[in-house]
Amino acid sequence: MNTSLHELGLLATAAALAKKEVSAVELATALLDRAAQVEPKLNSLTWQERDVVLAAAREADTARAKGDTRPWLGVPLAVKDVLSVNGQPCTAGSKMLRNYVAPYDATVIARLRAAGCVFVARTNTDEFAMGGSTATSCFGPTRNPWSPARVPGGSSGGSAAAVAARLAPAALGTDTSGSIRQPAAFCGVTGFKPTYGRVSRQGCVANASSLDQIGPLARSVEDAAALYQAIAGVDPLDSTTSPRPVGGVLAAAQQARDLKGLKLGVPREYFIAELAPELAQLTRAAIDQCAALGAEIVEVSLPHVSASLPCYAVLGSAEASASLARYDGMRYGLRVDAPELMEMYDRTRAAGFGDEVKRRLLFGTLVLTSRYHADFYLRAQKVRTLIRQDFLQAFTACDALLGPVTLTPPPRLDAAPDSASARQWGDYCTAGVNLAGICALSVPCGFTADGLPAGLHVVGPAFQDELVLRIGAAYQHATDWHQRAPTGLE
């Protein structure tokens, strides 16, 4: 069994540990060895300390020997480098926080720690989760495991690549405009963006508070549902979390075998000229598969989809301009000294932030100034309402939506990070979901002729997280795209 321990998914890992078929130390060792082999090519991790990981695994084994039967005892997880894990660095992929070690657990981490998880690695991210390529990280770009010349997507590109490359059975990511779903699609893994308010953001380095949401990246919908269920639910430390019960999401996903009785809408605005024909074809095939599983397919419209990117650019940047104001060199993180306070701020922030972050902070600051507030910020808020209404309207005609996650397959690294078209089209299909505060899933739905993965987007109404996961699970029970693994990484 030892040779393929890293192949185990999340639930399989938990089961193997519970049955004592494998120890946490054996498992951790396998993952560490795998990372040592793969990482030089991939660069998906920003931190992994062999001794620390093995000590935590040993502790889990000791606890189990003493009769501890917590279901996730010793289960290894990778965590995006924007979520606080007590005692581990939390850099957000930025020079600004390169020396910062989190002194507390994010709520999601505290819950997983209580369940027995071992946090084996921190995964690469676009700087402060701003970007769709994981190329803006101060740790350098992460490579796509399916094609190292290409980007893994972002900003949770490190998590997606690590899960695809079998460096961890599952990982946590964050999604502000598509940052879980787009890299999941690019890396051929399953990624879920829960409804806003489902998962506590406490301990997550804020990008845009009204849009950020933490979610799982895993090798199957069932694994994603299990991880989601473990982290979801109201948190007194995050006042935007909902008190609605999470329910038996995992059981629902495990039992999903067909889509009978469901009406699934296909928004025509997703099938635009910019959608790569190969992806259009793969998406259509996946929709046909859903129809074959018993779903009634209807065409719907989201008239304001094209406004979602500019709307996101204004609101996301505006919120980020405040969220990132705290990085000033005063209390922690990078400081570049200067004789005067304001000059110290200037020098510190000039040195600490990369170009994409600076671009967004400048733009976000500008749109909030009294001169532009009404024309940009307030107008974008109104557009956000229209986008939300689009989805509400669509959901009167169907239970959930199907479509592509991305318009193109993963672009080449040398073309991606700064290209205007990446900014213009990168989150075209995904950003609206965050603006509307609803939930969406990306499941692998095939490969291009070049062997690049594609994702099917399942979008559900607010708090219909279980429904979305059920649809994805039914699709996966009928397909095997999610079981394919990239090769030749060693």
Next chain:
Amino acid sequence: MSDYIASIGLEVHVQLKTRTKMFCACPAHEEGEPNTAVCPGCIGLPGALPVINREAIRKTVKVGLMIGSRISLYSTFDRKNYFYADMAKNYQITQNDFPLCIGGGVTIQVDGQPKTIRVHHIHQEEDVAKSTHLDNSTEVDFNRCSMPLMELVTEPDMANADEVMAFLTTLKQMLIYADISDCNLELGHMRCDVNSSVRPAGATKLGVKTELKNMNTFKGIQRALHYELQRQIEVLRGGGTIAQETRRWDDVAGVTLPMRTKESAPDYRYFPEADLPPIVLDEATIAAWRAELPEMPAARRARFVQEYGLPEYDAGVLTADKAIADYFEAAAKQAANPKAVSNWVMGELLRALGEQGQDITAAKITPAALVALIGLVEAKTINMPAAKEVFQILFENGGDPAAIVQAKGLAQVSDTGAIEGFAAQAIAANEKVAAEYRAGKEPALMFLVGQVMKLSRGKANPQLAAEALRRQLKG
């Protein structure tokens, strides 16, 4: 100054008395070493989120209820963006668009007439850290960061420094009464921004205003306003114009100095705080909070007159401080003669407190002990000088008045035999004075009574002494 009219408005920041800070669970006190009452939230660590302190909301709403504001059933928080070393997040969570309380007013007395100072709104916010400027550096203590503040903004309804003082005194009294804040000015519990303008008498349009920032003593506000209003008048008289600017008060030099002009004023880039949901209140909650409000000073003053038969003057003095009023009322409820209680509280008690520079909580004498002491005087068990001596002991150490009288041997001598003897001695030793009395000089008796007191070492009942003397001098 009579040819110019001043209009003054205040922005009063009040630190609310709560157990924890505005947006985190840190203790809301400034004791202890700097930067010890802090957490990821109030020092702005990555990922920390704010959580609303409901107790602070309750206190601010109660202030709104006291001054007749409309309470917002829906209000929201905003981010106010600016960079400074005392800011943990470099934005302050405050309320810009939808504050908690709107409108209302505070009634003050101006030359014996009531005048209402209108309040524009009251909003909720968090404090910044405390900076201490040293020679070559600045120390920042985040213990104060994120302490709960309410900001009360008035209309420019005050016409001079005296009205401002009356407003602040009245407001402070109300806030202490309702246990909203300790209003300790030395600890910065009340800080004001003072907006003032002047215009020629007869003009209806307000003049250009200046703002004095961060005034934290009443005395300072009074001096600064005297200076600033006079400065503005002199500028206008000289044909100049007032610049709309923020100024600061230099307490040592006794002048206000320009800080920044309107043009260089920061753009705070307010926008909604997405980390916090709106505060939604219902009528039942507001009604419950209203029911918790204590009687306000003015109402209590009127009731003291009616219920305890006190003169207006006494009622005013006693209700000026809620703790004193509470003390008086606790004693008066047990006393046969509330006026006697009032005399003791206003006289001995306030004097002793004043001498010690203490507040009532430091006094060891319980209301019951004071009532018992008054009872001993009224029963003529002790005389007034002895009572004052007993009071001082009770004030400093507490205890039972009767026991103290016993232990100190302070009981009056009411034994007529002994008093007759002292009277005889006094007359024998002062034949000349006795003769004067017999000749009809009534005041001479007081001298002889004094002699009897002296002979009895202060313990003789002076009334009995006078009677004995009269009788013996007649005989």
